[in-house]
Amino acid sequence: MRKLRAIILNSFLFPLLLTASSYAEQSAEAGESYCSIHQGEESSDFYCFDSVSKTAFKKEVNPLEEEYWKREFEDRGVAIISVEDYSQRIVVDGVEQILGAGSPPGGSCLEKVYYRVDEFNALPTSHSTVQNVIALARALHEAGVCELDVKGQSFNGINISSPDDVLHQFLCISNSESVFGTRNIGMGGRGPWGIHPMHNQAAGTRAFTGGRTVTLDRNGVCYGLPRAIVRDSNGREIKESNRYRDPAVQLQNAQCAMILYRQNGFRDWGTSNAWGSNRHCSASTRNRLQFNKHLGPELGCCTQSCKSRLRANL
Structure with missing residues (x-):
């Protein structure tokens, strides 16, 4: 497993980590959850990373409710960041998840909750x-x-x-x-x-x-x-x-x-x-x-x- 991790880092992920290095410290610093907002014609899409469950998810909302949801996320301690920053930080957090940096499953205010x-x-x-x-x-x-x-x-x-x-x-x-x-x-x-x-x-x-x-x-x-x-x-x-x-x-x-x-x-x-x-x-x-x-x-x-x-x- 260690050898496999080294191969992954050297062949693909390490260059990405170098590109995103300025964000790695931010992401790990406080275990911060964060979202970026993508605005479409029919919906506003929140792309988010949940620091507790170490999972990424997307939430679609009515464009008229975008500001409301933004405030709701912020009230719950979620950082709203730019699309560019999200793209950089999600690489870091995704790598940590692949390498087993520790992400025990658990409850979270951001988890996808409804039953299939x-x-x-x-x-x-x-x-x-x-x-x-x-x-x-x-x-x-x-x-x-x-x-x-x-x-x-x-x-x-x-x-x-x-x-x-x-x-x-x-x-x-x-x-x-x-x-x-x-x-x-x-x-x-x-x-x-x-x-x-x-x-x-x-x-x-x-x-x-x-x-x-x-x-x-x-x-x-x-x-x-x-x-x-x-x-x-x-x-x-x-x-x-x-x-x-x-x-x-x-x-x-x-x-x-x-x-x-x-x-x-x-x-x-x-x-x-x-x-x-x-x-x-x-x-x-x-x-x-x-x-x-x-x-x-x-x-x-x-x-x-x-x-x-x-x-x-x-």
């Missing part, structure tokens, strides 16, 4: 994540998900046509927004269904929306649901909080999601491939996620036909 279909389907019912899914399904039922007027929508291949589709789409969305309510990463929306803080703010307060900070001229559509977003005693939102796992908070987060659905269906969770949770929740993906084997007919269904079909297969 096969990962979720492999979980036993006793797993804590599945228990969270069960709790979220209860919250959705209590919030009235099965009583919603179904809006037939097909963007992103979501193909919504029944109350059962609506229920399972909200469950799928909670995967991308909060890893089924297990964490709140403090970017974009809050809580299990990624509710924007402005939705339960009062008129006259400030909120970032449409790419800029504005003063709200009216109460948010979920203003009557004060617990939908976790806030301190002064009304300031708390971006990360275990209170998002509180059943009462999850219920109001779900109730706010129902209000948004009544207005626009699933549009507030994205209608294109550039951003939003719907792009991870096509009908194909939704139907392959095996929610019902854990939820059973009462929590996993809205319609009697679904319940009868599920009971017949038990």
